[in-house]
Amino acid sequence: MSPSSCLAACLVTPPPASLRVAVIGAGAAGFVAARELRREGHRVVVFERGAAIGGTWVYTTATESDPLGLDPFREIVHSSLYDSLRTNLPRECMGFLDYPFSSGRSPAGGDPRRFPGHREVLRYLEDFCRDFDLYRLIRFQTEVTGVENLCDERWEVRSTRDGLVEESEVFDGVVVCNGHYTEPRVAEIPGINTWPGKQMHSHNYRLPELFLDQMVVIIGSSSSAVDISRDIAKYAKEVHVSSRSLSTEFPKKQPGYDNMWLHSAIESTRTDGNVVFLDGSQFHVDVIIHCTGYKYHFPFLKTNNTVTVDDNCVGPLYKHVFPPSHAPRLSFIGIPWKVAPFPLFELQSKWVAGVLSGRITLPTEEEMMTDVEAWYLEIEALGWPKRYNHNLSENQFEYDDWLAAQCGHPPIEEWRKLMYESASMNRIARPEKYRDEWDDDHLVTQAEQSFKFL
Numbered sequence: 001m002s003p004s005s006c007l008a009a010c011l012v013t014p015p016p017a018s019l020r021v022a023v024i025g026a027g028a029a030g031f032v033a034a035r036e037l038r039r040e041g042h043r044v045v046v047f048e049r050g051a052a053i054g055g056t057w058v059y060t061t062a063t064e065s066d067p068l069g070l071d072p073f074r075e076i077v078h079s080s081l082y083d084s085l086r087t088n089l090p091r092e093c094m095g096f097l098d099y100p101f102s103s104g105r106s107p108a109g110g111d112p113r114r115f116p117g118h119r120e121v122l123r124y125l126e127d128f129c130r131d132f133d134l135y136r137l138i139r140f141q142t143e144v145t146g147v148e149n150l151c152d153e154r155w156e157v158r159s160t161r162d163g164l165v166e167e168s169e170v171f172d173g174v175v176v177c178n179g180h181y182t183e184p185r186v187a188e189i190p191g192i193n194t195w196p197g198k199q200m201h202s203h204n205y206r207l208p209e210l211f212l213d214q215m216v217v218i219i220g221s222s223s224s225a226v227d228i229s230r231d232i233a234k235y236a237k238e239v240h241v242s243s244r245s246l247s248t249e250f251p252k253k254q255p256g257y258d259n260m261w262l263h264s265a266i267e268s269t270r271t272d273g274n275v276v277f278l279d280g281s282q283f284h285v286d287v288i289i290h291c292t293g294y295k296y297h298f299p300f301l302k303t304n305n306t307v308t309v310d311d312n313c314v315g316p317l318y319k320h321v322f323p324p325s326h327a328p329r330l331s332f333i334g335i336p337w338k339v340a341p342f343p344l345f346e347l348q349s350k351w352v353a354g355v356l357s358g359r360i361t362l363p364t365e366e367e368m369m370t371d372v373e374a375w376y377l378e379i380e381a382l383g384w385p386k387r388y389n390h391n392l393s394e395n396q397f398e399y400d401d402w403l404a405a406q407c408g409h410p411p412i413e414e415w416r417k418l419m420y421e422s423a424s425m426n427r428i429a430r431p432e433k434y435r436d437e438w439d440d441d442h443l444v445t446q447a448e449q450s451f452k453f454l
Helices: 003-012 028-039 118-131 223-233 341-357 365-381 396-407 414-429 441-451
Strands: 020-024 043-047 142-149 155-161 166-171 173-176 198-201 215-219 238-242 260-263 266-269 274-277 282-284 287-290 308-310 313-315 330-332
Touching (some): 020 166, 028 118, 155 173, 223 238, 223 260, 238 274, 414 441
Parallel strands (some): 020 043, 020 173, 173 330, 198 287, 215 287, 238 260
Antiparallel strands (some): 155 166, 266 274, 274 282, 308 313
């Protein structure tokens, strides 16, 4: 068959009702995708390079040999958790839609707090996998090394188990769920290559005691920057937090702390060890910690540049899930950020599973591309950089409800939306205490009432 006739055959072949689907990653996105795919009658294999489910929620004391995470040959540690991490969302609204993460689920010896620590989240995810019998779908310690499209719409997936001989298999579809908290983004700082101090990324931060009596600069204003700065301030001599979004003429001492200040962006670093801020202040610093986020990274994916990552925008993706030229046989779960992740993963997975079975219909490739381009223009009109394309902070529930409508699923519960908003406002009003003090107990009551019907 000639290439042109082969391509034509690929375009007109209808998807069968049941497909063999590879899911890459057994974090929260991967195993909820596996559940929804199986519910639709698909045959699922989940590839997980680690020895356990949970993805970034699997805490380890191990860190990478390159503390900045820039060495492409480093042995990658998947988790970015620090020991003291607690959720920044209340458990009621962060759980899956049909599997409540309520305090009543916490076993004896667990962590029933409304904003629990990471071990409680992992326990919840393990319970989910056990209760839905998902473990038998997962190939642990199996790393995907290559994913490549074949002519007949199928995909070749190459993998190695325990780093041994590479194996090749063919799947009808691939769902990418490998997370995006592994490949660090690092701030660009003038003079940093000759600055004599130490640098690290928050990806490799675990415990604050290592910073005893040190002068520390933390770059960033995200949740991790806020948590880590307060964690370290208990031990460090001084902590100076640099935020490029802050424009101030003077450093601002943080309320409740004698040794922590908030600054504008870093102007430069110097060979004498000093760090100079745009607010004019400078200090001799021992360590700079980059709490500057992560890059999307799909080293295994071979698409001849039909799917790319440009300024941390994965594209083109229709509704952040389907690349139009490969839809529906290639999809991505969990790309959006600044969201309540587990419900979003679940709804995206329902959509993907329904589309693959033929129960839900996608627009044409041209229509999907038009939608993608319209979204790009909307982001540009807001004045946001391209890397904000997957930031759904302003419209995550509109997006969730759109997904739900596609799947014939009820919209996100009103109490969940209000609780998310309440928690966000409380985090601003009580930055030190929002995890332990709140004013929305009436929403907790509504959540608990709704859980009784599941």
